[in-house]
Amino acid sequence: MSTTSPTSPTRTSNRTWWIVGTIGVAAMTALAIWFGIAATSGKVHWVNTGFDVISDEQIDIRFDLRRDSSQAVVCDLHALDEHHGRVGTGQVTVPPTDESPSRHIEPLRTASRAVSGYVDTCTYADTN
Template sequence: MSTPTDRTGSSARTWWVVGVVGVLAMSAVAVWFGLSATLGRVHWVDTGHQIVADDRVDVRFDLTRDPTRSVVCLLEAQDVRHTVVGSVETTIGPVASSPSRHVATVRTAGPAVTGYVERCRYADED
């Protein structure tokens, strides 16, 4: 016959095992959700901008994507008050490899202080 101490120790050990298995299972589900939400998507990194003139900004950015598909990116330029003074959708065709660097021009209605990529998507995803 077992003593009360043995049952308490065995019970605590069982709950520790259940807890560890539960945490591992939940971690696996979180990783699965994270990967499924990002794999195959277009990712971009703003790498700079150049104010070319009062009515023009060149935006430089890197794309990581399926290199066989075209991508459409929305670029924007803002003035000192963070007001959008220009925007353009630019299509980047297929490339040899990914990531790839691109530069596109945004025409503005007034002087801009910054230019950036607002969003990108595959051209065939409407």
Template sequence: MPLPRPAPGTGRWWVIGTIGCAIGVALAVWLGLANSLGRVTWTDTDYKVVDDRSVQVGFDVHRDPGQAVTCTVEAQDAAHGVVGVIQVAVPAGTERSVHQQVSVRTASRAVGGSVRSCDKTP
């Protein structure tokens, strides 16, 4: 028994739908890459409370080679209040990832330290 023949013109919609989906996927990939390339990111690696007035904070900065970055590092007390802040300039270099170790002076005893933000330096 022969199969029924599809209605004329339905194959064209399958082709148009497939092309539309392919364009949509390509656009999503392109926008995702455009938003992530050139961004500055960081990873907090460690901290050490030195005394009642300072804390050492270690972090890695990930940026494009040749891009200078300024990071804001803060120390927090037990109530999560900020007790110390410092701006750290990370100079441009040839490496994509750079480790930084900084000392943050505090107004009272800190229990931790972390990076609040990192931005490209113009």
């Protein structure tokens, strides 16, 4: 007599669901990674690195850009007063450069004394 037992239907069913589940999770993970890379590839990325209040009429805004260095970039700058009201807005065009990331300091004129300044958005100049 043989002592081996045939595989039970319940055991086979559980194994099938584990395989299907593992394949599903792997496919969804790959899809999420693909969407993440596709959403950020070729875009302008900026990091606000600080500001210096120069006077009641000017603030210097510091930021770093990571982008296709062969293209010009347009950035929107904003300055806020102590009540979070906007006291300065402007645009700056950053020309193509040999390196990315690159560091920038841009002056912004203000209507009254600003207490903070930042880059709101940056886009490639040809998309404006």
